[in-house]
Amino acid sequence: MFDPMSVWLHEMPEQLRGSMCLSIDLPPQYHHVKYNAVLICAMGGSAIGGDILSTAAAQQAPCPLLVHRSYGLPAWADADTLVCAVSYSGNTEETLSAYHAAVERGCLRVVISSGGELTRLAQKNGDALISVPGSLMPRAALGWLFASLALALEEIGLLCGMRKDIRATAEMLEEMRPELVPENEVRYNPARALARSLQGQLPLIWGCTGTTEAVARRWKAQFNENAKIPAWHNTLPELDHNEIMGFDLPEEILQRIVLILLRDPDDPPRLQKRMDITRALVESRIHSVVEVPARGHDPLSRLFSLIYLGDYASYYLAKGYGLDPVVIPRIDALKSAMTAGEQGEA
Ligand code: F6R
Numbered sequence: 553m554f555d556p557m558s559v560w561l562h563e564m565p566e567q568l569r570g571s572m573c574l575s576i577d578l579p580p581q582y583h584h585v586k587y588n589a590v591l592i593c594a595m596g597g598s599a600i601g602g603d604i605l606s607t608a609a610a611q612q613a614p615c616p617l618l619v620h621r622s623y624g625l626p627a628w629a630d631a632d633t634l635v636c637a638v639s640y641s642g643n644t645e646e647t648l649s650a651y652h653a654a655v656e657r658g659c660l661r662v663v664i665s666s667g668g669e670l671t672r673l674a675q676k677n678g679d680a681l682i683s684v685p686g687s688l689m690p691r692a693a694l695g696w697l698f699a700s701l702a703l704a705l706e707e708i709g710l711l712c713g714m715r716k717d718i719r720a721t722a723e724m725l726e727e728m729r730p731e732l733v734p735e736n737e738v739r740y741n742p743a744r745a746l747a748r749s750l751q752g753q754l755p756l757i758w759g760c761t762g763t764t765e766a767v768a769r770r771w772k773a774q775f776n777e778n779a780k781i782p783a784w785h786n787t788l789p790e791l792d793h794n795e796i797m798g799f800d801l802p803e804e805i806l807q808r809i810v811l812i813l814l815r816d817p818d819d820p821p822r823l824q825k826r827m828d829i830t831r832a833l834v835e836s837r838i839h840s841v842v843e844v845p846a847r848g849h850d851p852l853s854r855l856f857s858l859i860y861l862g863d864y865a866s867y868y869l870a871k872g873y874g875l876d877p878v879v880i881p882r883i884d885a886l887k888s889a890m891t892a893g894e895q896g897e898a
Contacts, residue, residue, distance in 0.1 A: 607855065718852070
């Protein structure tokens with residue numbers, strides 16, 4: 553049977569490579585501007601590429617790269633702020649609201665979308681528009697959405713080395729792919745093995761601020777949307793100041809928690825030490841702990857190596873439960889209910 557999610561997962565490296573062939577021409581007025589910030593306005597599967605980029609570019613970006621997940625814009629955003637409105641469908645109301653606020657404040661705008669109202673507005677207003685291929689689920693279009701954003705910021709001179717890093721990341725994922733695909737049996741397939749260990753359990757995913765935070769968020773969202781299970785994520789060092797106390801009760805829930813520790817060699821030594829100590833303090837209170845090491849020779853490849861594994865694991869978990877990883881009926885119902893009866897409303 554045709555299984556679109558497995559095809560989309562398979563194609564993540566091709567998405568990254570394909571982004572380098574998209575038309576990413578930003579007119580001269582976007583170049584050589586001293587922006588006070590880049591504000592990436594997006595929700596859900598369209599926002600996570602912004603989180604990854606803000607981590608990957610933190611050491612070189614000349615201004616903050618911030619992800620804004622809500623209506624409107626923060627009060628400080630002004631004509632010196634570059635607004636990147638990213639919505640795969642182009643119809644997400646929070647992102648459209650942020651876009652309208654950006655027009656009102658006179659911000660320069662980059663729009664990344666596969667169509668919808670956002671594309672229409674970008675064309676009408678003469679914004680820089682990057683059109684990514686349609687017919688995917690937004691969360692399955694991460695390669696397109698992340699890379700087109702990174703390349704747009706490189707194109708206007710805010711970032712450098714993105715093209716090279718994206719190419720290296722695609723190579724890394726291609727190297728991992730034969731291990732992760734459904735044809736590879738469970739004992740040689742780390743994603744299937746992880747999914748098996750999560751069957752009937754609840755994942756709690758921990759990363760580190762500055763390295764794997766966005767990955768932890770991605771894993772949580774993929775377990776929610778693909779496997780339809782509750783999942784939580786948090787980051788060190790903050791969680792050492794609160795969450796580690798939450799392992800006393802209720803016992804029956806704690807005994808169902810699988811703690812997933814995302815480990816990146818880029819994690820600063822003090823955070824690595826914290827992770828070891830924290831693990832030892834909570835391990836006996838929960839079902840089990842799984843450590844997942846990042847792979848790759850550069851920071852972006854390492855982030856995507858973890859994302860690729862987590863995406864596949866959430867897919868196999870859905871399959872293990874006999875669920876369709878593609879559909880998201882509760883999100884669809886929410887969006888319909890939010891717009892119901894609005895025709896003719898003031
Ligand atoms: C669906 C998904 C959702 C959407 C979100 C925003 O696959 O991941 O989180 O990304 O509802 O919609 P878009 O991405 O169309 O702006």
